[in-house]
Amino acid sequence: MAAAGKLPVRKGLEGAEGAILTCTQCGYCKESCPFFNELGWDTNTARGRVLLSYALLHGLVPADEKTVEAIYGCTLCRKCENDCSSKLRILDILEAVRRDLAASGKLLPPHAEVLRRMEEGGNIFADRTPTTEMHGERERPAPVAYFAGCVSSFSARRPAQATRRLLGRMGVDFTMFDELCCGYPAHLLGAGFEKVARGNIERLRRLGVKTLVLSCDGCFRMFKEVYPESLKDGLEVRHLAEVIDQNIDRLPEPKVKETVTLHDSCDLGRHMGMYDLPRRVLSRFANIEEMPAAKERALCCGSGGGARIAFGGTSDAIALRRLDMAERVSPLLVTTCPACAHSMEVVARKGKKRVRVCTLAQYIEETIRRNEAG
Numbered sequence: 622m623a624a625a626g627k628l629p630v631r632k633g634l635e636g637a638e639g640a641i642l643t644c645t646q647c648g649y650c651k652e653s654c655p656f657f658n659e660l661g662w663d664t665n666t667a668r669g670r671v672l673l674s675y676a677l678l679h680g681l682v683p684a685d686e687k688t689v690e691a692i693y694g695c696t697l698c699r700k701c702e703n704d705c706s707s708k709l710r711i712l713d714i715l716e717a718v719r720r721d722l723a724a725s726g727k728l729l730p731p732h733a734e735v736l737r738r739m740e741e742g743g744n745i746f747a748d749r750t751p752t753t754e755m756h757g758e759r760e761r762p763a764p765v766a767y768f769a770g771c772v773s774s775f776s777a778r779r780p781a782q783a784t785r786r787l788l789g790r791m792g793v794d795f796t797m798f799d800e801l802c803c804g805y806p807a808h809l810l811g812a813g814f815e816k817v818a819r820g821n822i823e824r825l826r827r828l829g830v831k832t833l834v835l836s837c838d839g840c841f842r843m844f845k846e847v848y849p850e851s852l853k854d855g856l857e858v859r860h861l862a863e864v865i866d867q868n869i870d871r872l873p874e875p876k877v878k879e880t881v882t883l884h885d886s887c888d889l890g891r892h893m894g895m896y897d898l899p900r901r902v903l904s905r906f907a908n909i910e911e912m913p914a915a916k917e918r919a920l921c922c923g924s925g926g927g928a929r930i931a932f933g934g935t936s937d938a939i940a941l942r943r944l945d946m947a948e949r950v951s952p953l954l955v956t957t958c959p960a961c962a963h964s965m966e967v968v969a970r971k972g973k974k975r976v977r978v979c980t981l982a983q984y985i986e987e988t989i990r991r992n993e994a995g
């Protein structure tokens with residue numbers, strides 16, 4: 622191959638070269654990949670992206686639109702890493718190549734636009750309305766704060782409304798605050814998130830918050846795993862499901878339980894290994910019928926890693942595949958993550974699927990209210 626000119630920034634790829642060279646090109650990861658299953662090209666597999674990363678590191682391919690699309694046409698769902706025959710840390714490679722592309726100014730226009738909105742407006746929608754106003758709440762000093770996240774603040778607020786009601790029922794004394802985006806979209810695209818992270822932590826500190834509760838799996842992972850400990854300074858980060866689990870006796874069990882199916886989000890599932898918690902919580906309110914692909918083997922909803930922003934058609938097709946599977950098991954699909962729920966809900970509506978999608982918080986809160994109404 623002829624030299625194509627090296628990427629200006631290759632720091633991430635240089636660090637990942639050892640992992641890249643461990644790939645045996647066996648192809649076991651092919652059918653793991655939701656993008657490959659829709660598009661069918663080898664560049665749409667982890668193997669293809671690992672090979673492209675090597676080629677980018679050594680200037681063997683140009684960082685042109687096709688290459689950048691191949692790298693970012695990935696939901697970062699981690700299914701490939703789960704299935705890799707060589708136990709390769711594929712996500713380290715995929716994140717490294719994204720960091721170098723972003724630092725070299727090689728982003729796809731829709732991704733660059735999202736970063737611009739975050740920079741200018743503090744969230745992915747560039748909406749300057751205070752998030753407290755969106756939820757009809759106000760900031761006040763409190764030991765616990767609830768962080769709803771951008772999707773549940775500006776796009777689909779019902780999951781946040783259900784969460785606030787549930788926290789109230791459990792007697793949690795919480796405040797909301799004027800949130801900035803948690804920074805996860807920027808982190809996934811390989812860009813910096815420090816400005817919004819510092820802004821969020823400063824706001825929490827001003828209110829004396831010691832515990833932060835999150836109902837979005839991506840925001841939870843961001844605060845829990847990605848924000849550096851030095852920044853969090855002892856802040857306790859808890860998923861709503863953990864809070865419900867701890868206070869489960871405060872929420873009445875329904876007399877009759879419906880059968881539902883559960884979608885594991887990639888963030889809470891493969892990334893954080895939390896499979897039992899949502900099942901334990903949900904099983905108090907419903908009977909769970911598992912889909913053929915559940916837990917580590919769960920199919921991605923298609924929206925992560927910036928995929929929905931730049932590859933809407935493929936993202937929809939991936940969601941449809943998950944909905945097809947859910948529909949064969951139950952007319953009710955519950956997931957912990959409002960972002961997964963929102964994108965699958967939109968696709969279910971468009972595709973006229975006979976399955977209702979809702980979040981764990983919505984399902985529990987509605988079930989309790991329905992039972993109280995008799």
Ligand code: SF4
Nearest residue numbers: 644645647648650705
């Ligand atoms: S399964 Fe692992 S080793 Fe095999 S091609 Fe995929 S990334 Fe490479």
Ligand code: SF4
Nearest residue numbers: 654695696698699701
């Ligand atoms: S993280 Fe998911 S979408 Fe990306 S290469 Fe791996 S399997 Fe494919």
